[in-house]
Amino acid sequence: MNKASIAATVFRPFLVSVCFLLAMPGDSSAQTGENIYSTYCAGCHGAQMQGSVAPALIKKDWKHGGDRNSILNTIRNGIPKTEMIQWEGTLSSAQIEAVTDYILKAQTNPEIVRKNELPLKVKTKLYSLKIEKLVTEGLKGPWGLEFVDASHALITGKFGDLYWMVNGKLDNQPITDLPKTYAYDNVGGLMDLALDPAYAQNGWIYLAFSHNSKNSPDKTTPGMTKVVRGKIKAHQWVDEQSLFQVADSLQVTGGTRWGCRFLFDKQGYLYFTIGDMNRAQDSQILSRPSGKVYRINSDGSIPKDNPLYGKEGDLQAIYSWGNRNVQGLAQHPVTGSIYASEHGPQGGDELNILKKGANYGWPVITYGIDYNGSIISRETCKEGMEQPITYWTPSIAVCPIEFITNPTFGKWANNLLVGALKFEEIRRLVIDHDKVIEQEILLKGYGRIRDLKMGPDGALYVLTNSPDAVLRIIPQ
Numbered sequence: 001m002n003k004a005s006i007a008a009t010v011f012r013p014f015l016v017s018v019c020f021l022l023a024m025p026g027d028s029s030a031q032t033g034e035n036i037y038s039t040y041c042a043g044c045h046g047a048q049m050q051g052s053v054a055p056a057l058i059k060k061d062w063k064h065g066g067d068r069n070s071i072l073n074t075i076r077n078g079i080p081k082t083e084m085i086q087w088e089g090t091l092s093s094a095q096i097e098a099v100t101d102y103i104l105k106a107q108t109n110p111e112i113v114r115k116n117e118l119p120l121k122v123k124t125k126l127y128s129l130k131i132e133k134l135v136t137e138g139l140k141g142p143w144g145l146e147f148v149d150a151s152h153a154l155i156t157g158k159f160g161d162l163y164w165m166v167n168g169k170l171d172n173q174p175i176t177d178l179p180k181t182y183a184y185d186n187v188g189g190l191m192d193l194a195l196d197p198a199y200a201q202n203g204w205i206y207l208a209f210s211h212n213s214k215n216s217p218d219k220t221t222p223g224m225t226k227v228v229r230g231k232i233k234a235h236q237w238v239d240e241q242s243l244f245q246v247a248d249s250l251q252v253t254g255g256t257r258w259g260c261r262f263l264f265d266k267q268g269y270l271y272f273t274i275g276d277m278n279r280a281q282d283s284q285i286l287s288r289p290s291g292k293v294y295r296i297n298s299d300g301s302i303p304k305d306n307p308l309y310g311k312e313g314d315l316q317a318i319y320s321w322g323n324r325n326v327q328g329l330a331q332h333p334v335t336g337s338i339y340a341s342e343h344g345p346q347g348g349d350e351l352n353i354l355k356k357g358a359n360y361g362w363p364v365i366t367y368g369i370d371y372n373g374s375i376i377s378r379e380t381c382k383e384g385m386e387q388p389i390t391y392w393t394p395s396i397a398v399c400p401i402e403f404i405t406n407p408t409f410g411k412w413a414n415n416l417l418v419g420a421l422k423f424e425e426i427r428r429l430v431i432d433h434d435k436v437i438e439q440e441i442l443l444k445g446y447g448r449i450r451d452l453k454m455g456p457d458g459a460l461y462v463l464t465n466s467p468d469a470v471l472r473i474i475p476q
Contacts (some may be wrong), residue, residue, distance in 0.1 A: 033102025034112075036095050040087070043397065043422035043448055043466075048113045049106055052448070052466035053186050054084070057103055058110050066107075071100045078372055085346040086373035090394050124428075124442050126411040127475035131446070134168045134461075135470040142463045142470070143450055144192035144262070150456040154205065155463065155470070158189035162207075162237070165470065177237045179228055181209040182217050187256050194262035194270065196229070196298055203231040204298070206243070208260040208272055213248050222251035224289055225260050225274045227300075243300030244272070244317060246289050252277050255290070257343065261400070263329035265338060269295050269303060271354075273340075275325035280363035280376075283322050286314040291362060293326055293340065293354060295319040307357030322360040322385065328401035329354070333414055337434055341401045341418060344368035345376060347393035351401075351418070352386060353434055361385035367393055390429075390436040397422035400452045400463075408458030409475060417442075417460070419449030426452070426462070446471065 031039075038047070044054035051057075059066075064074050075096050078086035087096060106113050122129045141158035148154060153165040160181040164171035183189030188210030196204035207230070212223035227244035230237050255277030263271045276283045276291035283291025286308060294317040297303055308314040328341035338354040348368025352360060365379045367388075381387055392398060400419040404412040416429040424445050430438035447464030455461050455472075462471040 031095060031098065033098035033100075033105075036091065036099040037102055038445060039423065040091070040394075041099065042445065043420075043424045044083075046466060047424075047445060049103070049110075058106055058113075068100060068104060071103060072096060075100060080372050083371055085371045089373070090347075118446055121476070122443060125440055127409070129442065130474050130476055131443075132472040132474075133469060134472050135165065135170050136467065138170045138172070139163065139468040139470070141189065141465065142468055143190065144194075145451045145453045145461060145463050145470070146193055146195050147453065147456055147461075148195065148199070153455075153461075154193060154195075156190050156193045156207070158183055158191065160190050160209075162190070162193075162232075164235075168470075168472065173235050175232060175235050175237060179207065179209060179211075179226075179237070179240065180215045182212060182215070182221075182223065183210060188223070188258050191225075191258065191260040192262045192272075194264055197264050197268050204229045205231060206262060206270065208262065210255075210258055211245070212251060220253055222248070222253050223255065224251040224277075225258055225272075227272055227296075229298075229300075241300070243270075243296060244294065246315070250289055252279060252282075252290065254278065257325040259326060261327055261329045263331065263338065264298075265331050266336065268298060270298055271295050271319065271329055271338070273323065273326035273329065275343075276323070276362065280324070283324065283362045284359070284364065286311075286318060286321060289315060291321065291323050291325075292318050293320040293323055293329075305356075319356060320354060320358045320360060322358075322362050322364070324362040324366075327399045328418070330401045330403050330416065332431070332434075333403050333405045335434065339401055339403075339416065341398040342388075343397060344391070344393075344395050346371050346373070347395050349392040349395045349398040350388035351390045351398070351429075351436065352388050355386065358386050359384060367391050368395065389434060395422065396420035396425060397448075399449055402452040402454060402460075404454065406454050406458045409460070417452050419452050419462070421448040421450070421465070424448055443473075 045057050046052040049057035076088040078084050120131045142155050143158050144156040146154050151167050155163040162175045181190045190209045192208050194206040208227050210223050211226035212221045224246050228240050228242050230240040257275030259273040259275040261273050273293050279290050282288040296317050302316045308316045308318050325343040326340045331338050340352045340354045342350040345368040348366050365382050366376050370376050399421050402417045404415050418427045426443040428440045429436050448466050450465050451463035453461045460473040
């Protein structure tokens with residue numbers, strides 16, 4: 001172990017506690033059970049304990065015990081082979097007891113979690129923000145958002161739907177003949193979309209989705225992310241072309257981290273991501289698709305300057321590897337650097353600068369630990385592997401990122417907005433020479449932030465899950 005690795009291992013508990021304090025609003029020693037629940041639990045179990053990606057907490061039947069000692073034990077130690085992580089060591093004993101008592105109190109008095117509507121005006125450091133709820137019904141698992149023009153936008157739904165949003169309202173007429181997708185246990189499905197840089201001339205729309213060759217809904221059937229492009233004519237998906245699809249022998253079963261996010265860079269290359277599919281070691285194997293960022297031409301062909309171009313046996317569309325689960329891609333409007341946000345395990349969510357042929361280290365190096373509290377790796381750095389420009393411990397479940405370029409938010413010019421799923425946050429990151437020098441939490445508790453897009457009208461549009469909605473945000 002080198003000196004840097006020893007130092008990182010020694011100071012890891014210090015880093016965890018510092019980041020924990022930064023994540024908590026106000027004095028962490030005085031947090032109520034309600035505040036702790038809102039910060040750490042609501043993103044998975046729902047703001048009103050109604051259930052979301054994790055089970056409801058107001059109920060009679062508890063699989064792992066609903067008495068005080070059982071709930072304390074579950075929070076402290078987690079549940080093996082699930083994403084219910086061990087919170088002991090991140091939350092203090094007093095905080096675990098406080099949130100346990102809050103959950104127990106809700107069993108007999110559920111009104112305590114039925115809060116009033118969240119404010120539609122929020123004050124931040126540089127702006128007062130007005131929040132408008134555009135779409136609150138009709139969406140099912142929205143994932144990606146792209147504006148076609150000033151009045152029309154497309155939204156993907158993870159269960160295989162593609163929606164038109166027209167002048168801020170959902171079009172009731174469905175788009176038909178879409179590619180078949182499959183999702184199970186709330187993972188996979190239809191993910192991101194992108195528009196061709198020359199969309200106004202050619203009409204190409206790009207989709208990424210979980211696919212298996214048998215079109216089977218059974219999670220034991222092997223599958224892998226597939227990328228296609230097509231067009232919409234009179235609410236019908238037509239002219240589909242397959243751009244990326246691996247051989248059946250490379251598909252895997254039971255994948256839990258699919259990705260996927262798109263980005264067209266300024267040169268017209270299409271980047272897309274595939275998560276490690278719960279097969280961490282595959283991220284380091286260049287003949288396997290999981291745990292990578294890819295770059296292709298818009299027609300699916302491989303750029304000749306790709307790092308693995310011409311290397312027999314490797315997947316030549318690969319641009320970087322050692323990625324756990326990249327869920328956000330954005331290109332800096334000035335420097336041209338491509339930023340990637342990446343899910344860590346329990347801790348160690350990362351913000352990276354994407355480099356051609358770079359290895360981002362997963363699972364050889366990581367700032368996180370496994371969901372059951374076990375050590376994945378004692379190394380946080382290693383020669384030949386990239387370091388994040390910042391990371392979040394505990395994990396905020398980082399997802400979309402978007403640079404501010406519109407003069408409507410002139411005071412935030414070139415700042416990076418970062419959305420979080422579990423923590424239900426939008427953060428503003430101030431970046432100078434590819435270094436994060438400031439972070440501000442702008443919104444919290446409006447839902448799991450799935451996508452962020454600057455609209456043609458200068459407003460910020462936000463896709464949320466739990467609840468499934470579209471928000472429009474403008475400065476006052």
